[in-house]
Amino acid sequence: MATLVLDNGAYWAKIGYSQDKVSVIPNCQFRSKTSRLKTFTANQLDEIKDPSGLFYILPFQKGYLVNWDVQRKVWDHLFGKEMFKVEFPDTSIIITEPYFNFSSIQESMNEILFEEYQFQSALRINAGSLGAHRYFTTKPSELCCLVVDSGFSFTHIVPYCRSKKLKEGIRRINVGGKLLTNHLKEIISYRQLHVMDETYVINQVKEDVCYVSQQFYKDMEIAQMKGEENTVMRDYVLPDFSAIKKGFCKPREEMVFSGKYKTGEQTLQLANERFAVPEMLFHPSDIGIQEMGIPETIADAVQSLPEEMHPHFYQNIVLTGGNSLFPGFRERLEAELRSLVPAHLPVNVFLPENPVCYSWEGGKLLAHSPDYDEMVVMREDYEENGHIISGSPRQPAPAAAGWSHYQRNRRSILH
Incomplete structure (x- = not known):
């Protein structure tokens, strides 16, 4: 069958x-x-x-x-x-x-x-x-894993032991891909161009140019600089669906730091938006959502489970869902967890080749x-x-x- x-x-x-x-x-x-x-x-x-x-x-x-x-x-x-x-x-x-x-x-x-x-x-x-079944199949010696599923509507943190989910450790953060795209639409509409009706286009912009910052305040300082010193800034060419079917990010060497492009291309200039939008996964309070970010939520989920299991969960964190595709997501999560978890416990965050x-x-x-x-x-x-x-x-x-x-x-x- x-x-x-x-x-x-x-x-x-x-x-x-x-x-x-x-x-x-x-x-x-x-x-x-x-x-x-x-x-x-x-x-x-x-x-x-x-x-x-x-x-x-x-x-x-x-x-x-x-x-x-x-x-x-x-x-x-x-x-x-x-x-x-x-x-x-x-x-x-x-x-x-x-x-x-x-x-x-x-x-x-x-x-x-x-x-x-x-x-x-x-x-x-x-x-x-x-x-979790996929993870346990590839690593049969492991007893536990913690699945971080960051999708369209929510981000869920779910602990599994021998393929059984432990309900007392399940946590949900009300931040997902939809919220990130909507927030990016609002920022661009406020600063540059009205795009509140352009969900499809701005979703593509988010996937093409956004990344998770490893040092948020340092990147914020760089994003405020002028001209070529601003290494964060990117120019994104919007599609017109006739000559340009799909939007794209201009190569750094082709960017014009003074004046406008002469080709008639409609461009968005993106600086701190690139990392401020995915930052909501780590600090939802930035936009008034009074919840913990992913690292603190993981620590809280593991803390609710028997202490003997903690090392097994921290060394088997599995990322799934589209938001884990942001460049720098895995590295930032692992670094922040390392600062929250006791020094004697190992921390390992696994990002599959295709988390979606x-x-x-x-x-x-x-x-x-x-x-x-x-x-x-x-x-x-x-x-x-x-x-x-x-x-x-x-x-x-x-x-x-x-x-x-x-x-x-x-x-x-x-x-």
Whole structure:
């Protein structure tokens, strides 16, 4: 039986059969300024010739799936003939859901997967659990890991022991990629050019030029300098979607430090915005969000767990989600954690080659594991027992036994 793995993120859907490669596709619909009557779904974004003023219709709001009409249309598109040609009665699906998901959302998802699409079996699971499974598969000797999942809506810090998530240590920071893009739009609109309607373009600007500063105050001093002494400043050429299809950062040697460009290119001049926007992940209080940054939250999460486990978590921190792609993110996080953690404990932050698809890869591995058949909910079981059977996926043996097994073998683990 084929297994379809769908990491159903709030912005990107990572989807593919367990024996194939992953496809990363927008999990939303779009309307463009030029053709307002037509709605584009998922990867039909490529068909829009002028994405300026692009309007997003998202199935997720504040991290939870609330717009089922949009989500159905995206799934219809992904499962349909143009994309994956899913044969539902012969297919099992692994699909991700948020932490502490509402039971009403879970029940709606069960109904759609089993009653509308008629999947043979389904497994609902957190993206972090798949990321942890991927990590434990590559490092079987490790007992614990701490998944830092910084995505579109939130940043979650989740501790895992032998594939079992420890709920008392889960933390959430209300800062994600959406907030960073919106903040960058506000700064640029206030300082240079009105771009509040240009989510698509400014999101690209954020990905192209933003980075995490290793020395925030020093970089801030450099950003205030004039002319060529300002090594932080970059000129970003905005797309016009005719001659320039995609925006780009001008090479340093081509930058003009006095006067304007003569070519008619529309440019943004970015200085401290480049590092001040990602800084919100480390200091949300900068924009009035009264929460701890990622390093302090990690320390707080680990502190809530038994002391004997602390070394195992600090040396196995795994970064997933799009925000971990900012240059300097891993180095800054490791440096700040080092200053917060007792000197005798090792600190190691692991950044996968592709943090966006890391959880999907975990789902791919899980689909081929011998425990998979015990974890899924079959359609026959659902039809017979309803939501009771599918309230939560059955855990594999090592996950279910993880915590008690850890306590029973504490001495052997520590030595």
